[in-house]
Every structure is written in C-alpha cells, then in structure tokens.
Amino acid sequence: MERIPILHVGTLLLVTIQVDMHDRLATNLQEDLTHRLSETHAKGVLIDISALDIVDSYIARIVGNIAQTSRILDAHTVLVGMRPPVAMTLVEMGVTLEGVSTALNIDKGMLLLNKIINK
Amino acid sequence: MLNSEYVPIKMEEDLLLVRKCVRQLASSVGFGVLDMTRLMTAAVELGRNTLIHGKGGHMRAVIVVKDKAKGIRLDFEDAGPGIPDLDLALTDGYTSKDGMGLGLSGAKRLVNEFTVIPVTPRGVRIIAISWLDE
Numbered sequence A: 001m002e003r004i005p006i007l008h009v010g011t012l013l014l015v016t017i018q019v020d021m022h023d024r025l026a027t028n029l030q031e032d033l034t035h036r037l038s039e040t041h042a043k044g045v046l047i048d049i050s051a052l053d054i055v056d057s058y059i060a061r062i063v064g065n066i067a068q069t070s071r072i073l074d075a076h077t078v079l080v081g082m083r084p085p086v087a088m089t090l091v092e093m094g095v096t097l098e099g100v101s102t103a104l105n106i107d108k109g110m111l112l113l114n115k116i117i118n119k
Numbered sequence B: 001m002l003n004s005e006y007v008p009i010k011m012e013e014d015l016l017l018v019r020k021c022v023r024q025l026a027s028s029v030g031f032g033v034l035d036m037t038r039l040m041t042a043a044v045e046l047g048r049n050t051l052i053h054g055k056g057g058h059m060r061a062v063i064v065v066k067d068k069a070k071g072i073r074l075d076f077e078d079a080g081p082g083i084p085d086l087d088l089a090l091t092d093g094y095t096s097k098d099g100m101g102l103g104l105s106g107a108k109r110l111v112n113e114f115t116v117i118p119v120t121p122r123g124v125r126i127i128a129i130s131w132l133d134e
C-alpha cells in the first residue's frame, strides 16, 4: 500500500507532502499520523510542502485535518516550505489554514514548534 | 488554433496531467511563476470539480491570441448533474459535499475571464482564460 513516510526527529514528527497527493494517500497519512502520535508522544508535527508548486483547496483541507488531529492528540502542527506564489494564490482564493502556524523552512519550523511546545 | 491539448478527467491521477498540461502551455506562452501558479491552481480546482461533482469529463487547453495579447484558454466539460444555482455555487464557502467551497469562486478570481455554460441535456462547461500581461 502506498504511504507517505513519517520521520521521527527528536520530539517531532516530520511529514513531507509530494506532488501526487490523492485521497487514499491522505487517508493513510491521517491514520499513520494518529498512530505515530500516540505511540511516540510527539508534541509537534512538521509538514513540509516545499515540493509543491501549487496548493489547492483539497491539499489545504488535508493540512487542516492533520492539524486538527494533532491538536486532539496534544500536538501542534507547523507548515514549512510554502513557496511565495503559493501563499499569494491561497490568499486570493480565500483559503485560510486555521490552527496551522507557518515557518519558512524546516529549521525555522523546528524552532517555532519548540517555542510553542515549551510555552 | 495552435497547441490544443485534450486531457480526459476520469480519476484522481488525471489531475496530475491537467496540471502538467497547463504548466507546459503557461511556460511556452511566457507566464511568470506567479501567474503560472494561479492558472495551475485554478485548473486543478476546476478539474477536481469535473471529477467529483461532474462525475468525470475532460479539459481542453489551448493558446489563444487576440490582437497582440497571448493567453491560455481552459475548457472543462462534464456530463454530471449540472449546477442548478450558480450564484450559490459561487458563494465563498458553499459546498454540496465536504469540500472547502472555495474552488469555483477561487478559480474565478484567479483568471481573467470565467464563463459557466450549462450543457444539454446535462452537465457543465466552464471556460477560463488568462491573458499574459506585457
């Protein structure tokens, strides 16, 4: 079965979203993440979307769902690597990513997550 | 008409072809990265609607020239249930399924021209055009 790998880095989980996201992958990712969060007691999830040249409302909803799931399991989500034209396009479409903080890259995302977690 | 492309939209994987096709045309016309991102995003939103709401269909994409302006016209068509109330469908946040309800209205904002044509006996045709500004 096709799955998106979830890396365990310190107290965080790192998920890299690739271009060919589809429904089955998204459902599997939700399940895997729920499982890994309860297994590892990770307090933070980093979602890297730097590989995506576009983000449509479908992907945005998946990211939002991941953030919600994480919150239920007492973890925070930070989205990293969003390209500037993608951010501008989302604003124009009116897509807001509620409950999701963003950072420029993985390093900055880790700093931000640690700050949120240790608050 | 030059460089006309036909992309069937029958399954999720086809949306990758939609985006690839639009990227190639946009780059051959000389769209910058922001305008290319906007048009590709609109195309994928409309393509997903063709697939999900229209139960499958196709996209035709073509480079258009008017006077000295160059642009890209995307033409989506399906034989699904159609859109009974267009104003409602274009309302930000309205969805008849479990979407975000921002695909149709968002795509409209991302292109220069946007036309929705009912298809008889059933279905929808949506034509979206983006012009290259010079």
Ligand SMILES: Nc1ncnc2c1ncn2[C@@H]1O[C@H](COP(=O)(O)OP(=O)(O)O)[C@@H](O)[C@H]1O
Pocket: B045, B049, B050, B053, B054, B078, B080, B081, B082, B083, B089, B090, B094, B095, B096, B097, B098, B099, B100, B101, B102, B103, B104, B105, B106, B124
């Ligand atoms: N090709 C189509 N055929 C039938 N109905 C459509 C089509 N495209 C859009 N719609 C209707 O318009 C609504 C709004 O579309 P959209 O803004 O893309 O939101 P979403 O896809 O998230 O539901 C859809 O929920 C659907 O009812």
Ligand SMILES: [Mg+2]
Pocket: B045, B048, B049, B099, B101, B102, B103, B104
């Ligand atoms: Mg939609």
